[in-house]
Amino acid sequence: xxxxxxxxxxxxxxxxxxxxxxLASKLRFTPVRKTPKLIAGIDCAFSKDGKRIGAAxxxxxFPELNVIETKTATAEVTYPYIPGLLSFREAPVCIKAVEKxxxxxxxxxxxxxxxxxxxxxxxxxxxxLFFDKPTIGCAKSRxxxxxxxxxxxxxxxxxxxxxxxxxxAVVRTRTNVKPLFISVxxxxxxxxxxxxxxxxxxxxxxxxxxxxxxxxxxxxxxxx
Numbered sequence: 001x002x003x004x005x006x007x008x009x010x011x012x013x014x015x016x017x018x019x020x021x022x023l024a025s026k027l028r029f030t031p032v033r034k035t036p037k038l039i040a041g042i043d044c045a046f047s048k049d050g051k052r053i054g055a056a057x058x059x060x061x062f063p064e065l066n067v068i069e070t071k072t073a074t075a076e077v078t079y080p081y082i083p084g085l086l087s088f089r090e091a092p093v094c095i096k097a098v099e100k101x102x103x104x105x106x107x108x109x110x111x112x113x114x115x116x117x118x119x120x121x122x123x124x125x126x127x128x129l130f131f132d133k134p135t136i137g138c139a140k141s142r143x144x145x146x147x148x149x150x151x152x153x154x155x156x157x158x159x160x161x162x163x164x165x166x167x168x169a170v171v172r173t174r175t176n177v178k179p180l181f182i183s184v185x186x187x188x189x190x191x192x193x194x195x196x197x198x199x200x201x202x203x204x205x206x207x208x209x210x211x212x213x214x215x216x217x218x219x220x221x222x223x224x
Contacts, residue, residue, distance in 0.1 A: 001098055001100075001101040001105075003099050004129070006130055009079065009088060009092055011088075016085050017085070020084075021119050021121075023121055024115070027115065027121075027125055027129065027185075029184055029188070029190075030187055032134050034106070035062075036107045036134075037061065037106055038068065038103055038104070038106050039061075039062045039065075039106065039108075039200060040101075041060070041110075041207065042055065042094050042097070042109070043056055043111040043214040044111070044217060045220065046224070053090065054073065054074045054223075054224040055072065055094045055097040056070065056071070056097065056214075057098050058216060059101065059103050062199075067212065071097050071100040071101055072216065074093065084118050086122075086123060087123040087126040090123055091126050094110075095130055105133065107196060108124070108128070108185070109197065109207055110123055110135060110185060112137055114135065114168065114184045114185035115167050116139070116142075116160055116167045116168040117143055120167070122143065124136060124137030125184075125186055128186025128187060129186055131186075133186075133187060134185075134186065134188040136182065136196060137184070137193075138180055138182060138197055139183075142170075145160040145167055146160070147159060147170045150171065150172045152175060154198075155172065157169045157171040160181060168190065169181075169190060173206070174203075178205065180206070182197050
């Protein structure tokens with residue numbers, strides 16, 4: 001799959017913050033007109049010493065959710081751990097894995113934040129600009145924002161707000177199980193992000209594309 005070349009990664013903390021603000025202004029929250037045929041999930045993992053990182057991307061057909069393609073990539077970690085700038089550590093290896101794909105997904109689900117981020121550019125939003133595809137952040141925990149706990153039944157959700165603005169939704173993907181924090185990455189709306197996440201969630205808390213990506217990259221850890 002072809003991926004856009006937007007910027008270099010070897011930049012300072014101040015440059016990265018400024019770049020995030022600039023890139024966030026390029027995000028588009030447009031309706032998705034066609035039902036997706038292929039959906040991809042992306043997840044990352046670090047080596048025990050934290051010096052290397054791996055990524056896995058799983059492509060599945062939709063709505064059947066059969067695995068169509070799996071690709072992985074590994075790389076050295078080149079950016080320090082700085083809260084709010086995690087995409088500068090994780091995005092390069094995610095892009096490296098996606099560039100290997102023979103199929104082009106219609107939608108990407110990313111284990112990370114979309115616009116539910118201090119500067120509205122979490123990993124899913126950042127990658128969404130590189131991929132130029134509808135991208136959804138499916139995070140297991142909150143980065144920023146306030147919310148009320150949604151009802152306990154699967155499909156229930158409540159708004160996630162930050163500085164008076166809704167930045168995502170807290171979605172119960174399995175009855176009586178901790179919710180996920182869903183936010184738009186790029187080129188879709190929140191309703192689409194919620195519905196797609198729920199449609200991809202079968203027996204487990206995580207949607208199948210990111211769940212299988214997590215399993216794949218976890219098995220890859222000894223080789224990272």
